[in-house]
Amino acid sequence: MDIIKKYPKVFQWLFLLAVFFALCFAIDVPETYKFIRGQAEFVKDPNQSTFVFLGKEVRYYAFDVFWRLPPLLGWLPIWINDSLFFLMNEWMPMEFWNEDTQEFKTRPLLLQISRNLTAFMTFLIELIREILLGGLETIVAFTSWDFIDAYPWAELPGLPWTIVAAGFAILSYKLSGKGLAIFAGLTMVYISIFGQWKPSMQTLSFILVAAPLSFAFGLGLGIAAFKSKRVEKALYPILLVMQTMPQYAVLVPALVLFGVGDHAAVIITMVVAVPPMILLTLLGLRAIPPEVIEAGRMSGCTNWQLMFKVLIPTARRDILIGVNQVIMVCFSMAVISAFIGAKGLGFNLLLALNQLNIGLALEAGLCISLIAILLDKMSLAWANKQIDYFGNLTFYQRNKNLIFFGGAFIIGILLAYAGSFYFKEGFNYLFEVPHNKGISTADFWNKGVDWIFETFFVYIKAFNTWLIQDVLQPMRALYLRMPAVATLVLVVGAGYLIGGIRSALVVCALTLFIALSPWWDRALVTTYMATFGVIISCIIGFTVGTLCFQNKNSAKFMLGVCDIFQTFPSFVYLIPVMMLFGITDTSVLIAVIVYATIPATRYTIEGLRSVPAGLHDAATMSGVNKFQRLTKIEFPLAFPHMMLGLNQTIVFALFMVIIGAFIGTEDLGQYILKALSDKNGAGIGLTLGICVAFIGLIFDNLIRTYVGKRKKHLGID
C-alpha cells in the first residue's frame, strides 16, 4: 500500500493500461470483420445496415458496438456535399449582367461570387506572370482580342531572366548583405540554365499574389482579435484546427468551390496561410510592453494612430516573422496545389513523379528547395533588419540599390537585344531559357537511380520485405485489433490523468468524432504509420540533438541544417525515397521519419540550450560529471520543451503520412487523394481532413496540457 501512496500516478496509469488490455482481450474480433469495410456509401450489399438522417441514407457494415461504433456521422460528408451543391447551384438565383453576351443571365449568387473572385484572382496572377514571362492576357482583359491583332507590339514582352536575377541579388544585398546576394544570384542563374525558368516564375507569380493577400487578411484579423476578445474566441478553434489540418485536405473543397487552376489554389492557399499570420500578429501585439501603449495614449493618439504609428511598428519583427511564415506556407501550397492544376514547379514535379522520371523530379525538387531557402532567408533577413537612419545620407547613398537595379535593367535589355542577333536561329538564351532546353542532368540521375537499383536491389528488397513483414504488418494488425471501446477508454483515461476532467472531455469529443465517422479503420492505419514514424524520429532526433548539444558549434550547425530542411515543401521529400525504395509503404515511412526528425532534433537542442547557465554552473560546482549533469539537470529541465518537440513531430509525421498517399498507402490520405478526383469529393475530403486534424489535436491537447503543468511545477516559462 505504501508503494501506491508513494507513486499514485504510476498506479493510475498501470490501472488504465490494465483496463485497456482487459477490454482488448474481452472483445473478440467479429467473424465478418475484414480490414476496411470498403466505401460503404458507394457499394450496395445485402449485408449492410442503413439508417436515414436528415434525409441522407447512410449504409454501413454493422458490428458489435464495442468492436466498432456505427458510423453515426456518416451522413456528414454527404450532407456537406449536398449543401455545397445546393449553395453553388440553386441558392438565391439572381440576374447578373453578362459582358460577353450583353444580356442578363440568371445565376445562383454564390456561383456568381465564386466566378467573380476566380476571375479577379486569375487576372492578378496573369498580370504578374506576364510581367515576368510575357503574354497578352492582361492587355486583352483591358481591351479586346481585336486590339491585340491590330497592335501586336502591345503584347507584354516579359522580363529577360538576367534582370530578374539581378533584381533578386540586389534585393538580397539590401536586406542582408553580400552572402545572400551571391546565393540569390547563383540560384537564379542555376534555375535559368537548367531550363526551369518558366515554371519557377509561374510559382513565383503565384506567391506574389497569394502572400500579400494572405498577409493583409492575416494582419487585419490579427488586429481584430487583439482588439476584441470575442473575435479571438471565435477564431481560436479555427486556428487550432488549421494548424493540424494537412494542407492536402483543404484542396478538395477548393476544387468544388472554385474549380481547377491557379486561382482556386491561390484562394485556398490564403485559407492555409492566414492562420499563422493571425497568430504571429497577435503574438507581436501582445508582446508590446503596456507602457509603450500608455505612452502612445498619453501622446494623444487616436485609436487609429495608436494602431498604425505605435503598435504595428513596435511589433514589426513579429509581424515580419509572420510574413516569413506566410511566404513559406504559400510556397509549399504552390507546390502541393499542382494536384488541383496550379502551374509551376509543383506541376512539373508531380508530372515527373507520375512518370517515375526521378531525374526530372530531382531537378525540379532541387529548384524548389533552392527557391525555398532563398525566400526563407530573404524574408527572415527582412524581419531581423533594423531600421537605419538615412536623413543625412546623400541622394546617391539613399537610392544606391535602386540605381543599381536601373542599371541592371538597362544592361539586361541590351543583352537580350544583343542576344536576338547572336542567337538568330532558335532561342534567345539571354532572354529566356525555354523549359527543358537548358542543361539537363535528368539522364545522369536516372542512370544513377538505375545503378543504385541494380547494385543494391537485393539488399533494399530484403530490407523492405523484412520491415513490412516483421515490423509493419504486425504493428498494423495490432492497431486494427483494438476494439473502439478500448481505444476510447485509453485515450479518455489518458486525458483524465493528464489534464483532469476538462482535458478528458475534449479528447473524448475529438476521438468520438473520428470513431463515428465512416473511417475509423483508416484513421487507425494513419495513426499506426504516424506512430511508427514518430517513434523512430524521436529516437533519432533526441540522440542526434543530445550529441550535437555537447559542442556549441555542432549544435549551431545542426540547428542551421534543421532550418534549411524545414523550409522544403514536404512534397520534395518523396523524391529521394522513391528513388531508393520505389513505391512502397517503406518509402512513405522513410519520408515521414526524415521529415519528422527535424522538429525532434531542433526542440531537443533548443530545450537543452534553454537550461539556465546559472544552473549549469551550480551543477558543475557540485561536482557532477558530464553524464550526471545531462541526466540529473539538463534532461529534467529540458523535458517540457522536448515534449513540445514531440508534439511538432507528430504533426509533421501526420502531414507526411497523408501526402504519402500519393505513393500509395491505405490510410486516410488515400481517400483524400481519391476525393480529389471525385466530383462529390468535397464533403469526404473535408471530413477526412478534419479527422486527420483531430488525430493531431488529441495528441496536441494531451501534450500541451502536460507541458503546461510540468512547466508550472518546475517554475519555468
Place this chain on the structure above:
Amino acid sequence: MSEAVIKCENVYKIFGTNAQKMLQEANGNVDAKTFQENGCIVGVNDASFEVSKGEMLVVMGLSGSGKSTLLRCISRLTDATGGKIFIEGQDLLKLNNKELINLRRNKMGMVFQSFALLPHKTVVENIAFPLQIKGIKTEDSISKAMDMVKLVGLDGRENYFPRELSGGQQQRVGIARSLAVEPDIWFLDEPFSALDPLIRKEMQDEFLRLQEKLQKTIMFITHDFDEALKLADRIAIMKDGIIEQLDTPANIVLNPATEYVKKFTEEVPREKVLTIEDVMDKTNSESSDLKVLKDEIIENVAEKILTQEKSVSVIDQDNKIVGSINPSKIIQTVFGGRKSNS
C-alpha cells in the same frame, strides 16, 4: 494656496467583474479583504487630495500599493471605479474620447519607468511624436523637438535610435518627449527606478533643475523614500490602495501618522531633510552673533552652529529674527532624534 490643478474626491479603483456593483453596496466603506473574497482587487481606496499649480506631489509606496494605479486613474489610462477627478476644474471622467485626446495632446505629459520609447524612431522623431500626432507640420515639430533635445542635453545624439542609448539617455528622451507639447501637468511614473544609483542621482538633480525652470504641476511616483524626500513639495504615502499620510517631507519625518509611515522615517538622516525652521524654538532667547537662515538644511549649517556655545538666531529672507536654535537641539536631532521622537 493657489487653485487646484488636480483634484481627487473619494477616488476608488477596483479590479474585477462586478466591481461597480460591489462598490455601490459597500457604501463608501471598502474593505480589501471582503472584496478579495468576492474576486475583486482593490487598487485605490478612497483617495482624496489636491495638487496646486506648480506643486510637486510625490506618491510613495511599495510595489502593489496602488500608486501607479492612482496615477493611471488621474491620467485616465484606466477609468476610476468611483469618485471624482477634476483637472483644472474639468470633470475628467465625464470627458468623451475626443475631449480626452485633446486634453492629453495639450495639457498632459507622462514619463514611464521603462522609458516606453518607440523602437523604430530616432531620438528626435520620438520626441517629435506627440507633436506629429497633433498634426503639426514636420519641420515645425522637428525644430521644436530639437529644442527639447538641447534642453535635456542630448545634442549630437538626435539621430540615434533608442537601442543605441544608455538607460539614462533613454529616460532623457522620455522626459523630452513628455515635455514636447509643453504640458501644464506632468506625470512621472517611477522615472528613475530602472537606472543605476549614480545615474539616478544625476537624473534627480537634472530633474530639479528642469522643474526650477519650468514650474510644472507634477505628480511623481516612486518607491524610493529618499527620492521622495529629495524631490517633493508634499509626499503621499500609500499602502494597500489607501493614502496613509499626505504631508510635507519635514512633517512626515517629524510626525509620522501611522506605524507604517514610521518604518520609513526611522532610517532617514534627519539633518539632510529638515530645515532649521523645523526644529527651532519660536521664542527668542539670548543668542550669539551668528545668524542662520530658516530655510537652510540642518546638515549645511550644523557645523557652524555647533561651534557656538549659546543659541543661534534664526532669520528669514528679510533678515528678521524669527526664532533661535540651541546647539544641543542640533545634536539631539542628528543623533538622538530617532529615539526621543519615537
